[in-house]
Amino acid sequence: MLHYQEWGAGDPLIALHPLALESSAFGGLAKDLAGQGLRTLAVDLPGFGRSLAPDEPLTPKVLAAPVLELARSLETPPLILGFSLGGRVALEAALEDPTAFRGIVLVAPYLPWRHRRRFLDTARAIRPEWSEYLPLERAWPLLKRVADALEAMPALEDDWLARACVRVIYYSSCPATREAFLSASRELALDPAYGPDGLWTRLQGLSLPTAFVWAGRDRLIPRDHQAGVRETLPQAHMVEIPCSGHFVNAGHHRCFERAMAGAVERVVADAARGGKSPGDRAPVLAPCRAGENGAPPSSDPENDGTVAHEGEGAA
Secondary structure, three states, X not given: OOEEEEEOOOEEEEEEOOOOOOHHHHHHHHHHHHOOOEEEEEEEXXXXXXXXXXXXXXXXHHXXXXXXXXXXXXXXXXXXXXXXHHHHHHHHHHHHOHHHOOEEEEEOOOOOOOOOHXXXXXXXXXXXXXXXXXXXXXXXXXXXXXXXXXXXXHHHOOOHHHHHHHHHHHHOOOHHHHHHHXXXXXXXXXXXXXXXXOHHHHHOOOOOOEEEEEEOOOOOOOOHHHHHHHHHOOOOEEEEEOOOOOOOOHHHHHHHHHHHHXXXXXXXXXXXXXXXXXXXXXXXXXXXXXXXXXXXXXXXXXXXXXXXXXXXXXX
């Protein structure tokens, strides 16, 4: 059953989290999107957070299946936003059934490596059941105390993404979560780049209004992916955040959130024009907003407008 948290009111947007994280990572972004009249449905992908994993390898197609069911169950086709692993899953859902969505935003998405594929073939040796040989559950009380102490640091008070990253410290004490991490990691490594099932081949057929957001200091996503996407989808918006990395951005977390919200706004505008593109688009550099004054979104979980849902839109 698919669990998701909901913020805001208005047209729906489904948000998909990075590998090992869960839906709470989008709490800050959701406040920006609520200001655009959007309702964010942040999903726990199968095997993560409160969503149980199916008894099969966690390929992008398997992870995307319940997301598609959720999208089809909504009153109007939603936007979909995916971050890292979530970006790959969002692409799979949009390519599988583009009529289920009205636009897509991909934030530092994982895409199959186009070169050095032989190195990735070693991932075939990974066995998700290895998670049983790491008895971290005994360390749960200590891991929880460490994570709570880090999450309570003033620097992370309003950084929802960083706080979600910190919680991975004790999420790792769950054998099922460790197994899901290994399974999803293995399938991402083996994800084909070209051919009938290859993502780079299929990417040429993406017809939805699209925006990509890239982090200028990202050390996880190969830099040539940005150039490859621009060649494949010249009509897509390209936004780069020079001051941000892949996950924890310290004083630049609002730069990241506002750049994501700006990319969503661009896709909404394209969708309102019927998805028509003016042609090739030049990349855009997002401004650094570190040190700007202004009240950030509330991080109080008791007063943040969150609504949790269990099982809607998924079998």
